[in-house]
Amino acid sequence: MTDHTGGDGASDTDDRPDLSGPHLSRIFGQLFDRHSRPLHRYLARRVGHLADDLVGETFLVAYQTRSGYDPGRGTARSWLYGIATNLLRRHVRQEVRGLHAAARAAGSTAGYEDHENRVADQVDASARARLLAGALVDLEAGDRDVLLLTSWAGLDSNEVAEALGIPVGTVRSRLHRVRRRLRAHASNTEHTRSGDE
Amino acid sequence: MSDDNIRRVWTEDELDAALEAVNADVRTDEQVLARARAALMITTEQGETQVTTTQEPEVATAVEPRPRRSARRWVAAAAAVGVLVAGALIAQTLPFRGKAPATAEAVATLDRAAAQAIGAVDEPVGPGQYRYIATHAWWMATHDMGDEKFALLAENLMETWAPANEQDEWMLRRDVTGNRQWVIGTEEEAKAAGAETEGGWPEGEWRAKCGDFYSDVKCQNEGSWQIPTAAWQAGLPTDPDALFERLQADAPDNDRGGIELLVYAADALRSGLITKDVRANIYKALAKVPGLQVTDGQANLGGRIGIALGVDDGDRRQDVIVDPATGQFIGERQVMTDDVDGFKAGTVMQFTSVTTGVVDAIGVKPAG
DSSP states (O other), rough: OOOSSSSSSOSTTOOOOOOOOOHHHHHHHHHHHHHHHHHHHHHHOOOOOOOOOHHHHHHHHHHGGGGOOOOTOOOHHHHHHHHHHHGGGGGHHHHHHHHHHHHHOOOOOOHHHGGGGHHHHHHHHHHHHHHHHHHTTTOOOOHHHHHHHHHHOOOOHHHHHHHHHHHHHHHOOOOOOOHHHHHHHHHHHHHHHTTOO | OTTTTOOOOOHHHHHHHHHHHHTOOOOOOHHHHHHHHHHHHHHHHHHHHOOOOOOOOOOOOTOOOOOOOOOHHHHHHHHHOOOOOOOHHHTTOOOOOOSSSOOHHHHHHHHHHHHHHHHHHHOOOOOOEHHHHEEEEEEEEEEEEESOOOEEEEEEEEEEEEESSSEEEEEEEEEEEEEEEEEOOOHHHHHHTTTOOOOOOOOOOEETTTTTOOSSOOOOOOOOOOSOOOOHHHTSSSSSSHHHHHHHHOOOSSTTHHHHHHHHHHHHHHOOOOHHHHHHHHHHHHHTTTTOEEEEEEEEETTEEEEEEEEEESSSEEEEEEEETTTTTEEEEEEEESOOBBBTTTOOOEEEEEEEEEESSSTTOOOO
């Protein structure tokens, strides 16, 4: 959806606006309309109701730091998610608390054996989500950012690299490593919990 | 759990499905967005009418260029590697691409280990006996509290009893031993900050035919680098070039260079189930892994000394540690090669050592 080849694209249409010129109010209004909804959803999945404040703060910080935005270096979307990720770093404790809650949520593990095959698929899916929530807690913050910017915000590796200011090769290697770890560790826990019955 | 979805490692699709499901039930209140938009418009319109100078950024934007790290990484990696021949140092400048061949020193080490492995004797497991495999895994637990971060390595002991006949019952015992090494911060500081540092890994005892502890379906696994059944080992190519191609075909294709090949080989070697001939062939195949080099001539893994062979992906290095004098696989480790997320270059992020023996009964440890 985003063209990464254009280094000088400064129009709104390809999400690389020129923020050094006039009409900032209109441009930021368009940025808000285009990005605020998915951004809010991303923030809410990470830190719950704090997203209500953070979504506005992201755009205000973007406006204040607009001189740091270079349309040749990345899309506005990458830039905004980078700012939002920085803001999230102040709320890691809240995020971890939320993930712990998600790991414990809705229906105890001990109850599963009572449900037969009828609901097995559903149980497995929601059980996996809980196990994964617990595993996300143990990730390093930088790894969690790369994973969730990719999975929840839908950024590709280039955009994640732009957002976090790290090389795209590092994004790919981190993503690969963290996914491999989650596939192995989260399922280990799964085995144990079912084995504990 | 009632179907075959329980398995040792989730598929990529299962992970994606779980990711989609976590915290998926959020909703966006239109009024929240309307208020945020109004606040933004007030700020931007004031900016336009007052012709103010741009405010100093209160928060550094993430697109600010970070300091170039290649020079520092290069120095750190060289320091970790120690004395190397000049040719190896030149190869060192390409850790990302991993296109450089394994160094001569690494190849020589593996050749020696392979020769010794071939000459070794796998201690036979007689009828009614069990191969005992003790895996001491030190894994990192990280507690990120926002402004403070804590990390510790905790020892997990996994003991496996594998019967002479693979189809019989196996046993797995997992224990978080309580042995710890604090890597960032101290226990007191972590407690004071409210971090929960207890638990984290499964403990208990499991029994299953064919060693299928992680699946409801028993004895159907055709084997893999992660679950190296006897049949799977028997089906591996015996020619080192062909085995290397097999490793390339099986390991995920990504831009981590040769590191993924090393990880897959380590998965198999760590199992403690690889026979000496296959072990020798794996060593020979590893000699073909791009970017492989001797990273430590005296690697100490929980008291056992060996030679570490590693590949660096720019953030981290994966090492396998072998004893070339005996051909034994001692273990593996991951070491930071750059300062990332509060971990300094040189920090050992995890390490695993493996010992094996033969015992007469399930659940019994070898004498001594």
